[in-house]
Amino acid sequence: MKYIIAIIQPDRVQDVLAKLEEKEIHLVTVSQVLGRGRQKGIAEVYRSHKEPGNLLKKVKLEIAVNQEFVAATIEAITSGARSGQIGDGKIFVLDLAEVVRIRPGETGGVAIG
Amino acid sequence: MKYIIAIIQPDRVQDVLAKLEEKEIHLVTVSQVLGRGRQKGIAEVYRSHKEPGNLLKKVKLEIAVNQEFVAATIEAITSGARSGQIGDGKIFVLDLAEVVRIRPGETGGVAIG
Amino acid sequence: MKYIIAIIQPDRVQDVLAKLEEKEIHLVTVSQVLGRGRQKGIAEVYRSHKEPGNLLKKVKLEIAVNQEFVAATIEAITSGARSGQIGDGKIFVLDLAEVVRIRPGETGGVAIG
Amino acid sequence: METTVGKARSSIFPLIFFLIFLGITALATVVAAADEAPKVDTGDTAWVLMASALVLLMTPALAFFYGGLVRRKNVLSVLMQCFLIMCLISIQWVLFGYTLSFGPDIGGWIGGLDWFGLKGVGLEPFAGYAGTIPHQAFMIFQMMFAIITPALIIGAFAERMKFAAFAVFALLWATLVYDPVCHWVWGIGGFMRNWGALDFAGGTVVHINAGMAALVAAIVLGKRIGYPDNVAPPHNLPFAVLGAGLLWFGWFGFNAGSALGAGSLATSAFVVTHIASAAAGLTWSLIEWMRHGRPTVLGIITGAVAGLVAITPASGFVTPVSAIWIGIGASVLCYLAAVILKAKLGYDDTLDAFGVHGVGGIWGAIATGLFATKTVNAAGADGLFYGNPAQLWIQVKVTLVTVVWAFVMSFVLLKIVNAIMGARASEHEERVGLDLTGHSESAYTVLD
Amino acid sequence: METTVGKARSSIFPLIFFLIFLGITALATVVAAADEAPKVDTGDTAWVLMASALVLLMTPALAFFYGGLVRRKNVLSVLMQCFLIMCLISIQWVLFGYTLSFGPDIGGWIGGLDWFGLKGVGLEPFAGYAGTIPHQAFMIFQMMFAIITPALIIGAFAERMKFAAFAVFALLWATLVYDPVCHWVWGIGGFMRNWGALDFAGGTVVHINAGMAALVAAIVLGKRIGYPDNVAPPHNLPFAVLGAGLLWFGWFGFNAGSALGAGSLATSAFVVTHIASAAAGLTWSLIEWMRHGRPTVLGIITGAVAGLVAITPASGFVTPVSAIWIGIGASVLCYLAAVILKAKLGYDDTLDAFGVHGVGGIWGAIATGLFATKTVNAAGADGLFYGNPAQLWIQVKVTLVTVVWAFVMSFVLLKIVNAIMGARASEHEERVGLDLTGHSESAYTVLD
Amino acid sequence: METTVGKARSSIFPLIFFLIFLGITALATVVAAADEAPKVDTGDTAWVLMASALVLLMTPALAFFYGGLVRRKNVLSVLMQCFLIMCLISIQWVLFGYTLSFGPDIGGWIGGLDWFGLKGVGLEPFAGYAGTIPHQAFMIFQMMFAIITPALIIGAFAERMKFAAFAVFALLWATLVYDPVCHWVWGIGGFMRNWGALDFAGGTVVHINAGMAALVAAIVLGKRIGYPDNVAPPHNLPFAVLGAGLLWFGWFGFNAGSALGAGSLATSAFVVTHIASAAAGLTWSLIEWMRHGRPTVLGIITGAVAGLVAITPASGFVTPVSAIWIGIGASVLCYLAAVILKAKLGYDDTLDAFGVHGVGGIWGAIATGLFATKTVNAAGADGLFYGNPAQLWIQVKVTLVTVVWAFVMSFVLLKIVNAIMGARASEHEERVGLDLTGHSESAYTVLD
Numbered sequence A, B, C: 001m002k003y004i005i006a007i008i009q010p011d012r013v014q015d016v017l018a019k020l021e022e023k024e025i026h027l028v029t030v031s032q033v034l035g036r037g038r039q040k041g042i043a044e045v046y047r048s049h050k051e052p053g054n055l056l057k058k059v060k061l062e063i064a065v066n067q068e069f070v071a072a073t074i075e076a077i078t079s080g081a082r083s084g085q086i087g088d089g090k091i092f093v094l095d096l097a098e099v100v101r102i103r104p105g106e107t108g109g110v111a112i113g
Numbered sequence D, E, F: 001m002e003t004t005v006g007k008a009r010s011s012i013f014p015l016i017f018f019l020i021f022l023g024i025t026a027l028a029t030v031v032a033a034a035d036e037a038p039k040v041d042t043g044d045t046a047w048v049l050m051a052s053a054l055v056l057l058m059t060p061a062l063a064f065f066y067g068g069l070v071r072r073k074n075v076l077s078v079l080m081q082c083f084l085i086m087c088l089i090s091i092q093w094v095l096f097g098y099t100l101s102f103g104p105d106i107g108g109w110i111g112g113l114d115w116f117g118l119k120g121v122g123l124e125p126f127a128g129y130a131g132t133i134p135h136q137a138f139m140i141f142q143m144m145f146a147i148i149t150p151a152l153i154i155g156a157f158a159e160r161m162k163f164a165a166f167a168v169f170a171l172l173w174a175t176l177v178y179d180p181v182c183h184w185v186w187g188i189g190g191f192m193r194n195w196g197a198l199d200f201a202g203g204t205v206v207h208i209n210a211g212m213a214a215l216v217a218a219i220v221l222g223k224r225i226g227y228p229d230n231v232a233p234p235h236n237l238p239f240a241v242l243g244a245g246l247l248w249f250g251w252f253g254f255n256a257g258s259a260l261g262a263g264s265l266a267t268s269a270f271v272v273t274h275i276a277s278a279a280a281g282l283t284w285s286l287i288e289w290m291r292h293g294r295p296t297v298l299g300i301i302t303g304a305v306a307g308l309v310a311i312t313p314a315s316g317f318v319t320p321v322s323a324i325w326i327g328i329g330a331s332v333l334c335y336l337a338a339v340i341l342k343a344k345l346g347y348d349d350t351l352d353a354f355g356v357h358g359v360g361g362i363w364g365a366i367a368t369g370l371f372a373t374k375t376v377n378a379a380g381a382d383g384l385f386y387g388n389p390a391q392l393w394i395q396v397k398v399t400l401v402t403v404v405w406a407f408v409m410s411f412v413l414l415k416i417v418n419a420i421m422g423a424r425a426s427e428h429e430e431r432v433g434l435d436l437t438g439h440s441e442s443a444y445t446v447l448d
């Protein structure tokens, strides 16, 4: 099982979620993050003073999937999030040792879905 | 060492934290996330227009523990977060390669606590 | 490749980001979290009623790096985040199986940077 | 404006009859007033209209004061309750609330239905209530009081009452609890008015009334899940501060507007209102500073509001220096109630509607009996400290009657509503939050 | 104040000449008024100044009403547009807007430039418009209307219009669309005024005008990316509620201030304004309650605003009970427009500026022709329900002319602006948000 | 109201004596006024009471203007400081502030203690200050000025001053810096008043005074940790916009209320206030637009406030067109100070209290000497542009004296407070934030 973390542009969330749906990947956890990457965002200016360090707003997706879904998940995310411009983001794949569904207490591959 | 990630219902945070306390698991990191899962939340309606895609508010817990605490941690979370209803959430267990406490610079098992 | 997660004090973010810059580690994801740790924060008081459970505001950094950068990264974070007082935080190092850059679709070590 | 006058007349007849029972002098005055065809004074009207707008603003202000103090998932439910009341009670007032409160008296207990639908409430002054402004100006000013009073109660059952039950309760309460008390104290012929009770801007009618209803609601609805230790703190204190600031601003209309004109009396009411609020805010801060080593924002705004509550009934009768004492007393007593007493007794008055409005209102009513002086308002009376213990006794009597009436009636109404439709939200609704479960909305988005 | 008087005179001459063409009676009145050297009434002046302040406050209020409903990334762009208008149109009004609107008439179409830069607009009353307040008080009161009207349009193109294009459009629109209509309806000699059109506080001038411009803007600018299904919900509903509360508060100045004095008429306008708003808010809630099982906060505040819009033209002419009907009608019609019609036709009127102000304004103008009665305002007229169908016909005519004028002119102006500088933000700007791309700012920080 | 009159009399005696030194004419007038037992005018009173409420509202407004611009962890500390001042200074004013400022003059320097605790400040007009409103109305209006002035200084030391030290400093400053200057400029017998200085609504008394204190505070307290590059941007710009909107609204009371009546003068002040603010807001935007290609929200609201500051002393003396020039000048000069100068000199005036109020106030005082004209206010004087260079010289003198006085006194007071209790928060407190460390509260919750 893999724990997939993706950092994408905020305005792409809906597109990515849709793509994931298509691939039957319904379960996702979403959160707001700030990112410093290659992309040099628009500098903020207050009282004509340019703010240093451009932390841009990004959205983080976390998806736990069984091995056989990894490719599909990455495929879905990239297709939904890609604008071709710098700042599109990254996908990180971590190994997932165990999953437990809180409700009935199932574990492992069955719990993930 | 394991890095445990749990997604629970927002109103269960206090209960789970309490249960963890009981098991002497004091160190936790908490954050707010949105989740799309099995649970079909209450649709939001604006100007009589139903909002699509139900991302529900969830809370994410992150807990790094030594192997011997894993079971206790999962036990504590499930007992505190379980309402029996759909939406209770999931627990993800990842392998943790290394831990460093910033303060004195300790590392490994001792740093985790 | 490693996926490094660090929990630091909010007022140290700028310092840590600067240190990382020095070590040529430009890519970081930042988010706001709450932490329960050793540090006993200042209790909040409303209508003279002390709030229980002190979840303190912390900042979480996530940095994916190639093996050879791990030491440098940890070094940068500790040096930037250390005040010597309790509450300075922790660094967690997880194994990173795969990385994909959304934009051109590169993967692995090259995609990470 | 022939017809209006016509209307006005037609419904002045029953009034005249009733006045006969009030004795020739009273009759004389009014008739005289009527004969002279009282002239509208532009300055007085400008002030009363402005004051009405200020008091209307107090309800959204209260919504933010309360809304900022609840949890993120319930803020809309509070704003919604306040806005609903603005709409609902306004219509109730136009249709029958005003006439029940101020219409031709029936035995000192209630106003008759002669002014149903504002029939005969015209644009000429009605000397009995205010001789220099249009009757409708008096009506709309009073409407704003009828609106905010039930809104005050929200603080007690916030975060756990069903919206439908709330709507029904609010309407019943306004009609069966507020309107009568309003008539007793302010309506021509009202028995408390005839006792010589002093309540310049609504200590009994508004604050004791709402405060007692709040206590009842807190008891009947029971505690919120997790109270007292697992209830999250105020989700947006700046909103509460905004609300407090606007309340203070609006209260000038509430108290100084009650002079129903722009002259010395309005000025005096304006001045003491401000001073009492300032003294109370300062006092609450000092209490916290001494007890916890740090004054809080929630504390100073709560104190300021307590001061405004306490000065309300006294605002037309006391001197600036007395206002300081009233303010100090308000914070000391309300602090004891909201902090010590509530913790002891363990009821869950979410936002201390009873602790602040109930207790502050009672203190204000009594304080009026202590500090009132004719040097400020010849039409008023002297209080105990000015050598007239009788007035204190009247104030106590009025307070007791109002306390009992509001407590009993509110209890009965809540029980009825509860029996019919269930007053309390389900555990699931309470856990998820009333915004989503009650109104299908969330106050704030998480992502951009 | 010799010179001021001097000035005033000097520019009263052309006025007098023009008045001759208006016939001896009109002339007589004015001259008479002039002869008596009208005295400033302190009460009337206090009220009109206060009302001006209230109407000014409506623009920031609108900014929050709108700003709370857009996405987090665009809230500042809305606040900025509103603030820019407050600054820009104020200067426009001083320099030439006022004289175009109210200056000595030219053929019923427009005001002359005699009062350019407020030359001759002094501190003496100008009897032609308001005999008991300084001429400048009338000027500043009217200025606030000129400010908020273009601001209303923002609701239609929010989240996607370029700031520069907006600024140019706002200035052109105020000058070429608002000022003329303002003159037709309220300016001495304006042809609609001469028709006997009734528009107490701006149903046609303000709401229909802005509402139609909004519809045009929504169509010309096209839909936002992702509309209708992928547009995030309101980012901060409490801000929208705050805005609505302050709008309601300010609207008392808008309508009751239009009496230009503090007497019976102002009182009547104040009362019906409040009642219509309450009735409308209640109605919208009930509609939602019936259709979705839950009333929403967004719904009740939208309804309340719709009621305020609809009562605006009628506020000086109708009874309290009529106001209830006008309010109910407003919510029913605006709901149909904003919810059903918009969905059907598929245009993207972001915040329903047309649905609420356009439709509500039209209903208000017509309703005035139905419910108006001389018993409320002898200077007014009777409507259909009071036996005078002619008035209804006048109202319909005025509405049609305004609708067509506003639609065509707004369309032309937008097309011109679009051709010259491009009206719509780039896709990139729209995706990232107008705050950052248009103003280099973010509304809120994420970290402390 | 026998006694009040009695009181009033008793303290008019010393006044009469003093008046003798002012010459027979002055004496005559006042005595005359006294003889006629000046009557309260309802319109004037309505306006002054409303204006007082508006000025009171400016302090919460300022709290949001400032609070929105600081970091999330310090917003409550700013709101708290503003609220404390509302409470603390109000009591100070009642007890001794008012009499020090406006009480019977002692050698032109300070008011005597005759009116200690408002003794003798009754409900009859006091002709010396305002002949048509109750003396207490004048007192409460002036109180609101005494409140907001020290609040303005907060902008300079925000995010790093200890609360206790702040409280002590505020009280000392109000008493030893504000009250005297207030007496010099506005008190009967004040030496600057006798010089013929023109300060209609507080350019010197309020803005230069507070602005200089701000500069001193910024220097004495030193920079915030991380300034200038590592200080997070405004945490909630919409709050700052809300504050600015309410400040603009309240400023009408500040300036037009200073006419102490509702007539031509109030109208003129109202009009120029609005125009200057609009012109300044527009100017600041244009400057940014030219320099950075994008106008900012923070810029336009800062400009609008700068315009309001600059017009304050001139508001009773200049024409609408002059107001435009004053507004333009305000933004140009304040921009230079807040952006260029501050960066150059490197002091950390957190929210530009000096840059806007200090510089804007100085410009306003000078501008009054340039643009003042008797055609607007016969009781005023002509400025340089109207052929009277003497007035400019007076304005310069007054400005210099106030600048020096405020600078020196504020420096001394801050040093004393610092020596006794330490003015600056510890590094730990500053890093964690003043809300939690100073008030045990957080403004917003993170989880629901």
Ligand SMILES: Nc1ncnc2c1ncn2[C@@H]1O[C@H](COP(=O)(O)OP(=O)(O)O)[C@@H](O)[C@H]1O
Residues within 6 Å of the ligand: A007, A034, A035, A036, A037, A038, A039, A056, A058, A085, A086, A087, A088, A089, A090, C027, C028, C029, C030, C062, C063, C064, C065, C101, C102, C103, C112, C113
């Ligand atoms: N190595 C990394 N570690 C952590 N976060 C990263 C890393 N690389 C990219 N990110 C996140 O992804 C976002 C997009 O990356 P960026 O370099 O701007 O665009 P791209 O991925 O197209 O080059 C960054 O803002 C950052 O939040």
Ligand SMILES: Nc1ncnc2c1ncn2[C@@H]1O[C@H](COP(=O)(O)OP(=O)(O)O)[C@@H](O)[C@H]1O
Residues within 6 Å of the ligand: A027, A028, A029, A030, A062, A063, A064, A065, A101, A102, A103, A112, A113, B007, B034, B035, B036, B037, B038, B039, B056, B058, B085, B086, B087, B088, B089, B090
């Ligand atoms: N495979 C997954 N990957 C990421 N997040 C998940 C996954 N499964 C569940 N979650 C998170 O857990 C939350 C609860 O899951 P849900 O399916 O709604 O309830 P249950 O776990 O009881 O079936 C979801 O909202 C989502 O945030």
Ligand SMILES: Nc1ncnc2c1ncn2[C@@H]1O[C@H](COP(=O)(O)OP(=O)(O)O)[C@@H](O)[C@H]1O
Residues within 6 Å of the ligand: B027, B028, B029, B030, B062, B063, B064, B065, B101, B102, B103, B112, B113, C007, C034, C035, C036, C037, C038, C039, C056, C058, C085, C086, C087, C088, C089, C090
């Ligand atoms: N084992 C852990 N699992 C998850 N989060 C942790 C863990 N240990 C520490 N943290 C995070 O790091 C923060 C700082 O830890 P704390 O114990 O307060 O200080 P220190 O690390 O200096 O002992 C905590 O608030 C918590 O958010």
